[in-house]
Amino acid sequence: MNNDFFRVAENSSASRAGPVGDEAQPGTLAPRVRSRRRAGVGVWLGVVAAASLTFALAGCATTSGGDAGSPAGTWVNGDAQLDLAEDGALSGTDGCNQLSGQWTQDGDTIDFGDVASTMMACEDVDTWLNGLQSATQEGDVLRILDASGAEIGTLSRN
Structure with missing residues (x-):
């Protein structure tokens, strides 16, 4: 098998997120991608939680001097x-x-x-x-x- 093919792949822009050549450790790219995905999920959950809290608190709000409900x-x-x-x-x-x-x-x-x-x-x-x-x-x-x-x-x- 030709090792030059793998060296070209290691030096391509697709793997530049970490060390290249002899410094590269097997599997170094995958944990970085996984941690970014986890961070994205965390941000998404934070946005959903903040929106839910906003709607919950808005339901408790009243206007000054009276009931916030419709007069209908x-x-x-x-x-x-x-x-x-x-x-x-x-x-x-x-x-x-x-x-x-x-x-x-x-x-x-x-x-x-x-x-x-x-x-x-x-x-x-x-x-x-x-x-x-x-x-x-x-x-x-x-x-x-x-x-x-x-x-x-x-x-x-x-």
Whole structure:
């Protein structure tokens, strides 16, 4: 067998990660490759662990002044009811008149867009909900505010 063939292979760029020629030890290239692979796996596991921790801690975060949860759902106070859909649609009743419109959330503030209401003349119905302009959510309580920012009533999550 021709030993010159193996000397050329030892001196090629493929094996220059370690000593060449007479200084080369059998198997010196393989442990270096293996250790790089282990380091790559370690880095990958570190990235996965950091991402998992980030998502876990983000689930514990709250915004100041209230619940970080979505206000979507049904809110009630006696006969008054307000339904906030996930898609931003609003519907409700004050016990007599029907409400419909849109809502958006900006931090702790919930803004109600153009809200339409029927104008039925019902006896003994408090129509305070018809004055809604915005709201703030504090846990399971929705504080309804009028155009001047004054609180006109509260609703509880149903």
